[in-house]
Amino acid sequence: MCGIIGYTGNKDVTEMLLDTLEMLEYRGYDSAGIAVSDTDGKIRIVKCAGRVKELRHLFGSSQINGNSGMGHTRWATHGGVTDQNAHPHRYGHITLIHNGIIENYRELKEKYQLQDMLNSETDTEIVAGVINHFYNGDPLDAIRKSVVKLKGTFALVIMFDDFPDTIFAIRNVSPIVVSSSNEGNVLASDVAAVCQFSKEYFVLPELHTIVMNRECVLLYDLSGECVEPDILTADWELGQNGKGGFPFYMEKEIMEQPEVIQKTIEGRIVNGLPFFSKDEVTDEILKECNRICVVACGTAMHAGLVGQVLAQSVLGIHMDVELASEFMYADPVIDDQTLVIAISQSGETIDTLEALKYAKRAGAKTLSIINVRGASIARESDYVIYTYAGPEVAVASTKAYTTQLSVLYLLTARMALVRGVLNEGEVRTFISELQRTPEMVDQVLQKRDQIHKMARRVLDARDTFMIGRGLDYSILLEGSLKLKEISYIHSEAYASGELKHGTIALITDKTPVVAMVTQSRLKDKEMSNIREVCSRGAKVMLFTRESFQISGMDEWSEVFELPDMQDLFMVLPASVALQLFAYYVSADKGYDVDKPRNLAKVVTVE
Numbered sequence: 001m002c003g004i005i006g007y008t009g010n011k012d013v014t015e016m017l018l019d020t021l022e023m024l025e026y027r028g029y030d031s032a033g034i035a036v037s038d039t040d041g042k043i044r045i046v047k048c049a050g051r052v053k054e055l056r057h058l059f060g061s062s063q064i065n066g067n068s069g070m071g072h073t074r075w076a077t078h079g080g081v082t083d084q085n086a087h088p089h090r091y092g093h094i095t096l097i098h099n100g101i102i103e104n105y106r107e108l109k110e111k112y113q114l115q116d117m118l119n120s121e122t123d124t125e126i127v128a129g130v131i132n133h134f135y136n137g138d139p140l141d142a143i144r145k146s147v148v149k150l151k152g153t154f155a156l157v158i159m160f161d162d163f164p165d166t167i168f169a170i171r172n173v174s175p176i177v178v179s180s181s182n183e184g185n186v187l188a189s190d191v192a193a194v195c196q197f198s199k200e201y202f203v204l205p206e207l208h209t210i211v212m213n214r215e216c217v218l219l220y221d222l223s224g225e226c227v228e229p230d231i232l233t234a235d236w237e238l239g240q241n242g243k244g245g246f247p248f249y250m251e252k253e254i255m256e257q258p259e260v261i262q263k264t265i266e267g268r269i270v271n272g273l274p275f276f277s278k279d280e281v282t283d284e285i286l287k288e289c290n291r292i293c294v295v296a297c298g299t300a301m302h303a304g305l306v307g308q309v310l311a312q313s314v315l316g317i318h319m320d321v322e323l324a325s326e327f328m329y330a331d332p333v334i335d336d337q338t339l340v341i342a343i344s345q346s347g348e349t350i351d352t353l354e355a356l357k358y359a360k361r362a363g364a365k366t367l368s369i370i371n372v373r374g375a376s377i378a379r380e381s382d383y384v385i386y387t388y389a390g391p392e393v394a395v396a397s398t399k400a401y402t403t404q405l406s407v408l409y410l411l412t413a414r415m416a417l418v419r420g421v422l423n424e425g426e427v428r429t430f431i432s433e434l435q436r437t438p439e440m441v442d443q444v445l446q447k448r449d450q451i452h453k454m455a456r457r458v459l460d461a462r463d464t465f466m467i468g469r470g471l472d473y474s475i476l477l478e479g480s481l482k483l484k485e486i487s488y489i490h491s492e493a494y495a496s497g498e499l500k501h502g503t504i505a506l507i508t509d510k511t512p513v514v515a516m517v518t519q520s521r522l523k524d525k526e527m528s529n530i531r532e533v534c535s536r537g538a539k540v541m542l543f544t545r546e547s548f549q550i551s552g553m554d555e556w557s558e559v560f561e562l563p564d565m566q567d568l569f570m571v572l573p574a575s576v577a578l579q580l581f582a583y584y585v586s587a588d589k590g591y592d593v594d595k596p597r598n599l600a601k602v603v604t605v606e
């Protein structure tokens with residue numbers, strides 16, 4: 001969950017580290033710190049609880065200068081949010097930052113008698129103590145001897161007093177990527193941070209050690225053999241990382257959706273038909289599976305719910321959608337006829353990664369839908385389909401979700417074709433509707449002021465409900481998560497037909513209700529359920545489609561008309577409307593929309 005950066009080069013490392021930590025804050029922002037190899041060759045640490053801006057203020061008066069160093073933003077796992085628990089940690093000759101969880105840190109503390117020199121409550125400081133224990137002047141030897149003693153996940157970035165201008169790093173599960181250019185050598189916990197000077201990068205292979213200084217970047221395996229890295233190219237332009245003039249990344253990323261949906265689908269449609277040949281996804285895997293199971297978390301799981309509706313209504317195939325964190329404990333029935341699809345924006349969510357590994361061990365074929373090239377989940381999968389959403393910085397996922405959906409529509413169409421469920425003409429009709437989605441999403445964006453006005457109705461609410469049936473219910477589950485995670489209003493998405501079986505007892509004239517009515521065959525029943533809550537005094541904000549011509553709502557209700565698409569495709573404009581709704585509630589409440597409390601962009605702890 002934490003943000004990590006290391007740099008050696010010709011730049012003033014302090015500014016470079018602080019600027020990058022601000023970019024990485026979405027990965028965790030309880031506390032921050034940096035270690036710099038000062039001009040006198042000493043490694044100096046400055047760290048504090050709070051945001052990077054507090055750290056920058058702390059640095060303001062210091063005279064620390066140098067060209068090598070490392071930085072860390074923390075999402076606390078062991079030990080409270082305090083200055084002492086902030087990273088970097090120092091033990092003897094070792095200075096260390098860490099992302100992950102060391103499960104056997106107590107045993108290590110006892111075994112190596114570390115307690116007398118500890119200053120924090122963290123597992124990280126224990127790791128520094130272990131490396132210091134094995135250090136006898138050879139950093140690589142000390143690192144190799146130490147990591148085999150660790151149980152758990154780690155991305156470690158290490159500096160040694162005797163080698164102040166060299167940065168060492170090693171990982172197990174938690175991510176580290178590396179880039180080398182004339183502007184300097186960089187390692188970081190994600191691609192957006194490492195690709196500041198070059199689009200070329202590589203993923204640090206697990207249990208390999210990077211040795212990085214101004215002159216070179218060398219990669220060693222556990223046996224001490226120097227090996228060549230596999231170079232990848234980021235699929236976005238340098239400098240695409242800024243807010244582009246928007247107040248928050250989330251607004252920028254919501255507005256980018258027409259473009260990135262287009263970018264995700266265009267290369268996979270030839271003569272009106274879907275193709276995954278460039279992704280090297282074979283038709284066999286799409287034809288031979290007799291069961292599909294999605295494993296994902298949060299918003300990615302909600303994308304899977306839409307995929308489930310597509311699989312069942314278009315393909316006539318049953319699709320399970322499992323919370324990745326629950327999957328392996330539910331004793332899932334998996335065999336070599338099962339296709340397990342992992343959906344993940346970051347490609348580093350450990351719940352999803354572990355679920356995928358479990359599925360592979362059980363014999364399933366695995367396909368992942370990922371936004372970050374070369375991410376851990378991608379490398380673990382038999383097949384990968386990348387979304388082209390570009391860097392998604394806001395903790396609340398938006399454009400990743402709609403591009404994941406775009407891939408699921410394409411996948412459904414390809415499966416329908418190769419399994420003979422739809423003929424070419426029917427598939428072309430399906431694909432041509434998908435090709436309308438960028439324009440339909442843009443139409444919603446053009447009406448965002450109306451959504452902003454609706455959002456003001458819930459600013460003071462403590463609880464809200466979001467009600468709908470079928471695909472509308474799936475849309476609302478995602479819309480409800482958006483509202484919860486950035487406005488802190490307790491929002492509950494509810495199948496509206498189920499309300500009368502108990503939960504409607506909670507509906508009062510103080511309960512704002514968002515209703516979604518986009519599905520032709522469900523419209524009448526959904527309208528009845530809306531009238532049920534209105535009759536109990538609820539204020540209803542209705543999202544529906546122009547062609548439904550819904551009127552006669554009472555004076556307390558507002559209606560937002562979505563552009564018309566075929567029922568199955570209404571998910572995209574409807575979801576974007578709810579993203580905007582949540583965004584405006586959070587922004588108008590004065591919250592830091594991009595960095596909601598308690599959250600981090602990438603969840604690399606189980």
Ligand code: AGP
Nearest residue numbers: 298299344345346349395396397
């Ligand atoms: C979504 O807004 C949340 N930030 C969160 O639920 C996220 O979708 C989830 O953690 C999965 O992340 P991933 O897509 O990177 O795997």
